Amino acid sequence: MDEAQGYVLVTALALPLLAAGVLLFVPGTQKMTARYFSAVIGAILLGLSVYVFLAYQASGDPLQMQLRWPWIENVGFLAENGISLHLGVDGISALLTLLTGVVAFAGTLIAWKLEYRAKDFFILFWILIAGVYGTFFSLDLFFFFFFYELAVVPLYLLIGIWGSTRKEYGAMKLTLMLVGGSVGIWIGIFAVVHQAGAGSFDLPTLWAAGQDGTITPDMQKIIFPFFVVGCGVLAGLWPLHTWSPDGHMSAPTSVSMVHAGVLMKLGAFGIIRLGIQLLPDGAEFWMPALLVLGTIGALYGAIAALTQRDFKLISGYSSVSHMGYVLIGLATLHEVGVSGAALQMFSHGVMTALVFLLIGALYDQAHTRDLSDFGGVAKVMPLWVIAYVMAGLANVGLPGLSGFTAEFHIFVGAFRTYPVFGGLAILAAAIAAAYMLRMFGVVFFGPLNPRWKELKDLSPLETVSAALLILSMLAMGLWWSPFTDRLANTVTSLPGVIS
Amino acid sequence: MRDFTLFIPEYLAVGAAVAILAVELIWPRIRKDYLAYATAAGALGWLIAAIPYIGDSAGDFEGVLLTDDFTTYFRILAAGIVMAIALLSAHYMRNRTTTAGEYYGLLLVAGTGMVLMAASRELLTAYISLELLSFSLYILVGYLKRDRLSNEASLKYILLGAFSSAMLLYGISLIYGVTGTTSYEGIAEALDARAGGTDPAVVVGIMLIVAGVGFKVSAAPFHMWAPDAYQGAPLPITAFLSTASKAAGFALILRLFTGALVVDAVEWRAAIAALAAITMTAGNLIAIQQTNLKRLVAYSSIGQVGYMLVAIAAIGYGNVDTAASASSALLLHIVGYTASTLALFAALTAHYNRTGDDSIAGLRGLAETQPFLALVITASLFSFAGLPFFAGFATKLLLFQASTSNGLLWLVGLAAANSFVSLYYYLMVMRQMYLFDPPEGQTRFRPAPLLGALAGLLLLGVLFIGIYPQPVFEATDRAASALIEVSAWGLVPLP
Numbered sequence: 001m002d003e004a005q006g007y008v009l010v011t012a013l014a015l016p017l018l019a020a021g022v023l024l025f026v027p028g029t030q031k032m033t034a035r036y037f038s039a040v041i042g043a044i045l046l047g048l049s050v051y052v053f054l055a056y057q058a059s060g061d062p063l064q065m066q067l068r069w070p071w072i073e074n075v076g077f078l079a080e081n082g083i084s085l086h087l088g089v090d091g092i093s094a095l096l097t098l099l100t101g102v103v104a105f106a107g108t109l110i111a112w113k114l115e116y117r118a119k120d121f122f123i124l125f126w127i128l129i130a131g132v133y134g135t136f137f138s139l140d141l142f143f144f145f146f147f148y149e150l151a152v153v154p155l156y157l158l159i160g161i162w163g164s165t166r167k168e169y170g171a172m173k174l175t176l177m178l179v180g181g182s183v184g185i186w187i188g189i190f191a192v193v194h195q196a197g198a199g200s201f202d203l204p205t206l207w208a209a210g211q212d213g214t215i216t217p218d219m220q221k222i223i224f225p226f227f228v229v230g231c232g233v234l235a236g237l238w239p240l241h242t243w244s245p246d247g248h249m250s251a252p253t254s255v256s257m258v259h260a261g262v263l264m265k266l267g268a269f270g271i272i273r274l275g276i277q278l279l280p281d282g283a284e285f286w287m288p289a290l291l292v293l294g295t296i297g298a299l300y301g302a303i304a305a306l307t308q309r310d311f312k313l314i315s316g317y318s319s320v321s322h323m324g325y326v327l328i329g330l331a332t333l334h335e336v337g338v339s340g341a342a343l344q345m346f347s348h349g350v351m352t353a354l355v356f357l358l359i360g361a362l363y364d365q366a367h368t369r370d371l372s373d374f375g376g377v378a379k380v381m382p383l384w385v386i387a388y389v390m391a392g393l394a395n396v397g398l399p400g401l402s403g404f405t406a407e408f409h410i411f412v413g414a415f416r417t418y419p420v421f422g423g424l425a426i427l428a429a430a431i432a433a434a435y436m437l438r439m440f441g442v443v444f445f446g447p448l449n450p451r452w453k454e455l456k457d458l459s460p461l462e463t464v465s466a467a468l469l470i471l472s473m474l475a476m477g478l479w480w481s482p483f484t485d486r487l488a489n490t491v492t493s494l495p496g497v498i499s
Numbered sequence: 500m501r502d503f504t505l506f507i508p509e510y511l512a513v514g515a516a517v518a519i520l521a522v523e524l525i526w527p528r529i530r531k532d533y534l535a536y537a538t539a540a541g542a543l544g545w546l547i548a549a550i551p552y553i554g555d556s557a558g559d560f561e562g563v564l565l566t567d568d569f570t571t572y573f574r575i576l577a578a579g580i581v582m583a584i585a586l587l588s589a590h591y592m593r594n595r596t597t598t599a600g601e602y603y604g605l606l607l608v609a610g611t612g613m614v615l616m617a618a619s620r621e622l623l624t625a626y627i628s629l630e631l632l633s634f635s636l637y638i639l640v641g642y643l644k645r646d647r648l649s650n651e652a653s654l655k656y657i658l659l660g661a662f663s664s665a666m667l668l669y670g671i672s673l674i675y676g677v678t679g680t681t682s683y684e685g686i687a688e689a690l691d692a693r694a695g696g697t698d699p700a701v702v703v704g705i706m707l708i709v710a711g712v713g714f715k716v717s718a719a720p721f722h723m724w725a726p727d728a729y730q731g732a733p734l735p736i737t738a739f740l741s742t743a744s745k746a747a748g749f750a751l752i753l754r755l756f757t758g759a760l761v762v763d764a765v766e767w768r769a770a771i772a773a774l775a776a777i778t779m780t781a782g783n784l785i786a787i788q789q790t791n792l793k794r795l796v797a798y799s800s801i802g803q804v805g806y807m808l809v810a811i812a813a814i815g816y817g818n819v820d821t822a823a824s825a826s827s828a829l830l831l832h833i834v835g836y837t838a839s840t841l842a843l844f845a846a847l848t849a850h851y852n853r854t855g856d857d858s859i860a861g862l863r864g865l866a867e868t869q870p871f872l873a874l875v876i877t878a879s880l881f882s883f884a885g886l887p888f889f890a891g892f893a894t895k896l897l898l899f900q901a902s903t904s905n906g907l908l909w910l911v912g913l914a915a916a917n918s919f920v921s922l923y924y925y926l927m928v929m930r931q932m933y934l935f936d937p938p939e940g941q942t943r944f945r946p947a948p949l950l951g952a953l954a955g956l957l958l959l960g961v962l963f964i965g966i967y968p969q970p971v972f973e974a975t976d977r978a979a980s981a982l983i984e985v986s987a988w989g990l991v992p993l994p
Contacts (some may be wrong), residue, residue, distance in 0.1 A: 072893075075972040076831075076979075077824035077901050131887075142896065150887045156926060160934045168934060172926065179922055186896075186915040187908075194903040 005055060006067025009087045009137045012048045012097070015041060016130040020123045027119075034119040035112050041126070042108035049101025056094040058485040062493045063088045063204070066139070079199035086139040086202055091490030092272060092342045093136040095483060096265055099349040100136065102472050103261040104129045106465040107254040110357055113364065113461075114162065114252070121162055124154040128258065135266050141189055142201040144273065148185070151263060152178045152234070155247075155255070163250040164363075170250030177243040181233030185274065188226040192278060195219055203273070210278045211495050217281035224282030227274040228290060235267025236323040237290075238297030245304075245316035253360025256312070260319045261353035265345045268326045272338075272494070276330070280495035287331045288418075294327030295424050302431035306438070311359045311369040314435060315352060318395060321428055322348040328425055329410040335499040337413020339487045340406055346483070347394065347402035347476060354391040354469040358384060361462050365455050371439060376448030380455045385444050387458070387466045392440060394473050396433040402476035405483070417498075505558040505566045508548040508574055509611050512581075515541025516607035523600030531599040535589035538603040539582045542610070546578035557981065562682055564618040565985065572830060572978035573617035573750050576837065580743045581610040583841045586953050587848050588735040594852070595643060595733070602642055606739070609635035613743050617750035620758060620985070622671045622681040625751055629667075629715065632747055633660050636740065640732040652731025659714065659724040667711025673704030683758035687987035690762040697766065705760060705767050709774065712755075716748035718774050718808060719781035722801050729797035734851055737793050738844035741800040742837045749807055749833060753826055756811060757986035761822070768815025772910050775812050779805025779913070783920040792847065792857050795924065796840075799883055802921055803836055806898065806914050813902035819988040821904065827979035828894070828901035831972050835882065835890030835964045842957035843879035846872040849946035849954065859928055864937025872946055873932045875954045880925040882961050885918045890964035897968070 019041045026033055056064055066088035073082040089097060107125070114121055127150065134147025152175070159171035193201060195216070196209035209215050215223075233240045244264070248256050271290075276283045301321025308314045322344065329341025361384060362377075363369050378385040394401035397408070407429060414422035458466060476483055492499055519534055519541070549571055557567035584606060592599050612632030619625035637660065641653025675681055677700050678689035690701065710721060717725040729737045760767060782801030789795040810829035814822045850865065850872055851857055866873040882889035885896070895918065899911045946954070964971055983989070 071967070072969045072972060075969065075976045076827040076897065077820075145896075146887045146892065149892070153881070153886050156929075157933055160930065168930070172930075175926065176919075176923060180919050183915045183919045186899075186918075187912040189896075190900055190903040190911050190915075191908060193900055194905075194908075 003067055005065035006087055008048055008052060009065055009089065010067060012045060012052070013087070013130060013133050013137060015045060015048075016126040016133065020126040020130070023119055023123045023126070028117065031115070031118045034122050038108050038111070038122045038126070042105040045129070046101040046105040049097045052089060053094050053098035053486070056089060056091065056486055058091075058489060060489075062090045062490040063139070065089055077199050081200055081202050081205070083142045083201050084140055085143060087137040088139045089137060091486040091488070092269065094486060095342055095346050096136050096262075096269060097133070099265070099346045100129065100132050100262050102468060103258055103349060103353045106353060106357065106468055107257045109461045109465040110257065110360065111254040116162065121158070124158050125254070125258070128154045128158070128263075132258075132262050132266065136269065139203045140201050141193065141203055141206060144203065145182075145185060145189060148266060148270065149179075149182060151266060152182070155259065155263075158255045159247065159251045162252040162255070164252070165249050166246070167250040170246045174243040174247035177233055177240070181230045181240070184226040184230030185270070186230075188223045188230065188274065191219065191223050191226075203278070207277050211280055215279065220279040220282035221285045224275060224279045224286050227279070228271055228286065231267045231270030231274065233267065234264060235271065235327065236264050236297065236320045237267070237327060238293055238300055238320065238324065241297065241301070241320045241323075244320055245313050248316040248319070248356070249310065249312045253356060253363075256356040256360070257353040260315070260356060261349040264319065264323055265349055268323065268330065268341065268345055271327075271330055276333070276494050276496065283333065284496050287333055290327055291331035291418060291421055294324045294331055295421050295428075296324070297321065298324030298328065298425055298428040299431070300324075302428045302435065306431060306435040309371050311362070311371065312356075314439060315355045315359065318432065318435070319348070319352055321432065322352070322395075324428070325407060325410050325425060328414055328421060332413040332417045333497050334413040334417045335488075335491055335497055336409050337417065338491045338494065338497055339484060340409025340411075340413050342487050342491070343402070343409055343476065343480070343483060344406035347406040347473070350469045350472040351391050351394045351403060354387065354466055354473075355395075357462065357466055357469070358388050358391065361458055362455075366452065371442050374443040374449060374452065375446045376444070377452060377455065378444045379448045380452060381457045383458045383463060387470060388444070389440065390470050390473065392436040394477070396436050397429055400474070400477045402473040405476050405480045502558055502560060505560055505564070508545050508552070508578070509614060511548050512541065512545040512578070512607045512611050515544070516604040519607075520600045520604045523598060527598070531593040531596065532589040534599050534603050535585045535592065538585035538606060541607060542578045542582035542585060545610075546575055546582065549574040549578060554977070557985070562684070563621045563624050564615065565620050566618060567985070568981035569750075569754075569978045570614065570618040572974065573746065574614050576746060576834065577610040577613040577743060580739065580746075580837060580841070581606055583845070583953065583957070584735050584739045586949060587738060587841075587845055588733070589949065590852055590947055591733065591735055591848055602639065605635040605639055609639070609739070610743065613747035613750070616747045617754065619751065619754060620683045622674065622683075622686075622755075625755065626664075626667060626671060629747075629751060630664065632744065633664070633715070636736075636744060639736045639739070640728050642736065643733055646731070648731035649733070650731070652728045656724050656728040663711050663714030663721065666707045666714075670704045670707030670711060673700050673707065677701050677704065683755065684990055686759040687762050687990050690759070691987075691991040701763060702766050705763065706770065708755070709767060709770060712748055712752055713774060716745050716752070716804050717801055718804050719778040719801060722778070722782070725801060726794045726797040730791060730793045734793070734844065734848050734857070737796065738841060741796060742840050745800065745804060745807075746833050746837060749829065752811060753829070753982060756814060757822055757826065757982060757988075759987060761814065761987045762991060764815040768812055771808060771815055772812040772907065775805050775808035776910060776913055777805075778802070778808060779917045783917045786921065787924050789924070790859055792859050792862070792928075795859060795928070796843070799921060799924070800840070802917060803883065805917065806895065807832065809902045809907070809910055809914055810898060812910060813904065813907055816904055816906050819983060819986075821901075822986065822988070823979050823983045824901040826982055827972070827976045828898040830975035830978055831968060832894040832898040834971055834975065835894035835961070838957055838960040838964060839879040839882035839890055842875055842954055842961055845950055845954035845957055846875040846879070849950040852947065852950075853944060859931055862928065862931045863935050864941065865932040868937050868941050868943050869946060871951065872954070875958050876932065877929055878958055878961055880928060882965065884922040884925050886922075888962060888965050890961045893965050893968045897972075
């Protein structure tokens with residue numbers, strides 16, 4: 001059964017790549033073909049992702065659906081199983097797989113509107129999605145890094161070609177910062193694989209080497225910052241987050257959705273995979289520092305969002321703030337806190353994808369994102385406002401929506417380990433309420449600016465896409481046991497995590 | 500033993516060279532691209548003739564030349580490169596010269612020089628083989644005789660090349676003075692038999708040799724000739740310079756350093772590590788400011804030489820196992836780098852044949868006018884930068900990983916950081932192609948079928964090595980173990 005399920009992972013990984021390959025041969029003028037084709041692929045991927053999540057067993061071995069194909073072995077310094085396409089999911093990656101399926105499908109529907117070089121867009125989009133799936137599935141360090149890089153690189157073109165405000169600057173800054181970060185990961189990989197001395201990139205083998213001290217505790221303390229800085233850039237770790245607002249501001253809607261929704265999670269996921277699991281001694285030593293940075297990020301992002309006037313900048317900084325929570329949750333190294341971090345990754349993923357979807361829907365018509373240009377939008381775009389309010393309330397952590405479930409776990413975890421930081425995190429949530437309500441007041445209510453009389457409400461595709469995301473938020477907010485049950489086993493199996 | 504059958508493939512190559520020269524003498528008005536196809540056919544024959552030598556027991560020619568899997572590996576590489584370059588040149592040279600016999604003949608001779616460099620187990624033979632390659636290149640670089648840049652390039656290359664040859668020879672004579680022999684085996688034994696301690700003559704000799712071969716592979720600070728030679732040379736020769744001449748240099752370095760000098764590794768390993776660090780940093784930083792594509796490639800290839808030198812440093816710091824895995828990974832990286840460079844130049848030549856513009860800005864809007872060429876250029880640049888799916892990702896990662904030891908982690912880290920720097924200037928090239936619209940009046944065009952097919956084939960090679968390097972890695976592993984078998988570790992047990 002396990003291996004048969006592994007083929008589901010292979011399919012989810014290969015399908016977007018195949019889609020990109022097929023699209024390469026579709027003539028650029030056949031836009032509708034590219035769109036329908038991508039929508040079908042997106043739907044299948046959503047189905048596969050839901051299956052992976054549901055089929056994941058809450059009990060038993062946390063690593064499930066494993067599949068191993070030998071790739072490069074017994075040559076050079078590589079021993080048996082040196083590099084293998086070793087796929088599998090644990091509770092955290094199963095949850096993030098679900099997130100990827102939801103956001104990717106929603107993003108495909110939103111990209112429907114795109115007219116300029118639509119086919120090329122979808123090619124890059126599917127390469128990016130393949131990279132995301134691959135990173136979540138890989139249990140081999142070589143392929144982990146392979147897919148991690150694969151997810152980052154298409155962004156340059158996706159933003160550079162289809163972006164808006166200062167797109168070249170945003171694209172270059174983002175690419176250089178993210179790839180610059182991965183230099184740290186690269187160096188860490190060299191050190192870890194060399195120290196483990198097994199001639200293998202297999203992650204479970206390396207995890208064992210990290211836990212039994214083959215990778216010496218001193219070395220772990222040296223390598224850990226390399227991994228965390230490398231992954232932290234992508235996770236929006238303060239003070240390395242500066243690409244995020246600029247990048248979001250320039251990116252086209254569906255790229256922003258996938259980027260803030262899924263890609264930033266790759267960074268946090270990397271901290272779990274390469275930091276906590278691979279270098280437990282390093283993690284124990286450095287986590288207080290990460291906690292401080294995460295808290296600063298949460299507060300800084302919230303305060304910065306309070307002062308912004310551009311929709312996308314507000315969401316960009318709010319993402320920095322929410323990813324700060326994720327880091328706080330991870331840094332507690334407490335069962336509840338780490339679960340909360342994983343929940344927050346999902347929650348923030350769907351919520352922020354929804355927000356960017358809505359901003360895109362407005363911007364496409366209004367061609368401005370300045371808050372003060374708007375007013376009384378609720379009168380002309382009721383559906384849009386309802387969806388935005390849902391997202392905003394999830395953002396501030398209203399019970400019944402996913403944000404509450406996630407943040408509650410994080411706060412509990414933080415209070416049990418570092419109460420002061422728990423208090424600061426709650427303060428950040430209060431500021432989040434302030435910037436959200438301020439925006440609601442300015443944009444949604446009040447007198448309608450006559451300039452916006454002609455604004456149209458969400459299109460059917462946007463409605464479907466938004467409904468899917470709202471449904472995910474509600475699911476986690478109202479009935480979270482399917483989520484927390486699947487996480488519990490994995491989180492307690494992480495080395496160094498206290499319960 | 501004088502076994503003349505060991506070099507049948509090279510007789511074929513040189514025979515083809517002579518035949519091509521003769522054909523043009525007899526029939527001066529022959530279409531010049533026919534000569535290119537004849538050269539490619541000759542190189543193909545050369546390659547096929549080399550195949551039976553794979554896995555064949557090592558053939559020793561008087562202790563001077565050795566045909567083992569290592570030599571065979573470079574044979575196949577050389578024949579492949581010459582074949583690709585000949586096809587690249589077909590259209591380009593036809594439009595630019597009236598006599599091309601010498602051009603194609605010298606191409607084959609240069610390839611032969613490369614094989615002999617890989618086969619040499621003796622200093623003077625190695626030197627002569629190196630000069631065979633270099634002299635052919637001096638002429639090839641200046642082949643466009645009405646072009647001032649080409650002449651300037653050739654002159655600079657000759658002067659600096661002669662200077663470096665002198666240094667190399669001086670180094671060789673010092674080593675000979677100390678050890679009384681020029682054979683690698685003899686040198687290793689003599690160095691090992693010394694009473695110990697640092698011998699100034701040996702250190703100076705080794706440093707002069709390092710400087711001499713450093714010139715040939717254009718390691719900084721001996722790289723000054725490279726950008727000018729690359730810029731002035733005919734485009735296909737630029738490709739040849741950045742593939743064959745570097746691969747040959749490393750073949751010689753690997754043979755010499757593992758075969759003879761590794762006995763005194765303490766004397767040179769720090770210098771090689773420093774050379775690697777300076778080379779990659781200088782190459783990548785200077786590349787950022789380039790506006791001419793050929794110069795950009797020149798500096799980027801200097802950066803690549805820095806990465807390759809990391810493996811040589813690792814051999815100096817490591818034991819026999821490190822040496823085997825580092826040389827194997829280096830050979831793998833060389834194949835990946837060669838395939839990427841040739842793919843890049845196939846696309847650039849197709850573009851240049853149409854526009855005659857070799858500036859970076861000249862690529863503006865290529866994604867609109869010729870998406871396929873833009874794709875090939877992107878793929879090869881991404882391969883240089885080490886991004887996934889392309890050869891560079893796997894080969895660079897394996898190269899650096901194989902070279903990692905506790906003492907060299909700094910160098911490997913620097914190499915990773917340098918890869919990141921290189922991504923910036925590769926993105927600047929991509930930016931021209933993808934982010935801007937083509938200039939007024941430029942419309943969609945089709946590349947010449949030959950170049951298009953060649954670029955496509957090489958692109959497949961780049962992808963293959965990037966995604967599934969196992970078969971190639973096994974081949975380089977065999978070459979590396981042949982190399983290690985005759986290394987000084989086999990002759991004198993090292994600590």
